[in-house]
Amino acid sequence: MRYKFLFSIFVFFFISVFISLGSWQIVRLNWKLDLINQIETSLKNNPVNLTTSTQKNYLRIKTNGSINFEKQIYLYNLNEKGKPGFEVVSPIKIGNKDYLLNRGWVPFDKKDNKILNVFDENNITGILKKQIKPNRFKPKNDLLNNYWFTLDRDDIFKFTGKKFSPYVIYLSGNNELPKPKLITANISNNHKKYAMTWFSLAISIFLLYLYFRKKNY
Incomplete structure (x- = not known):
């Protein structure tokens, strides 16, 4: 009986860890989407005078x-x-x-x-x-x-x-040489995929736990 109780604690500990990791990736996803939106908006704006403007990325x-x-x-x-x-x-x-x-x-x-x-x-x-x-x-x-x-x-x-x-x-520009680097809002954003991975692991472990629990109880 004690073994089953410890096993349950062990399983739910890992489930909670994976859910936490997935939730953190959702937070990061929302932050990244907001950042991309800010970059896209900034890149569409007209250029401002450097010496009289507050400096910021993009x-x-x-x-x-x-x-x-x-x-x-x-x-x-x-x-x-x-x-x-x-x-x-x-x-x-x-x-x-x-x-x-x-x-x-x-x-x-x-x-x-x-x-x-x-x-x-x-x-x-x-x-x-x-x-x-x-x-x-x-x-x-x-x-x-x-x-x-x-x-x-x-x-x-x-x-x-x-x-x-x-x-x-x-x-910025269309110079032949040097050829200016194209700056875009195309930055890495894999947080949704990572979140789905962590949540899938949590669900898989939970389903396996239910299977073994049903089989052994």
Whole structure:
């Protein structure tokens, strides 16, 4: 009898854990849907002046500044077709603040090409994105050869001697090269699938419990 009681406690403990995990995924799902809606709304808005607006993720902005082409960063990445190359990330002074301007993707053979320095600094339209922590599993940046895998802030300071805003400006437009990165609200949202998995496990265990209980009582 005691064995059956302990077994029931054990089963219901795991059922409650799985239900809790599923409920948490529902909370995360609602949060993610709200975030996607905010991003989509922000991306549809007209660009606002960077220096007079409250900065936030996915804010469409317009501005002007002064780019330091000598300290341009070449960040390894793939383009939308999966071809390897570099994203051209330019330090830019806007007002009294320093930003990183991601101007877009170029193939390897365009690295350090002076044609990339032909750019209208007085008419910049883009999208703000808060810089995330670099993936620690990526290779280390080669500062000597200006070959980057992450925008590590310590490395950026060593390379440029400056500290930058936590927001990176992603240039908008239809330029051929550098080809601006397309920023969308298409972010990972698997919380519904995870919730269904946890709830299914809880139901399955409960049904198995009822089966064995009926069989052994």
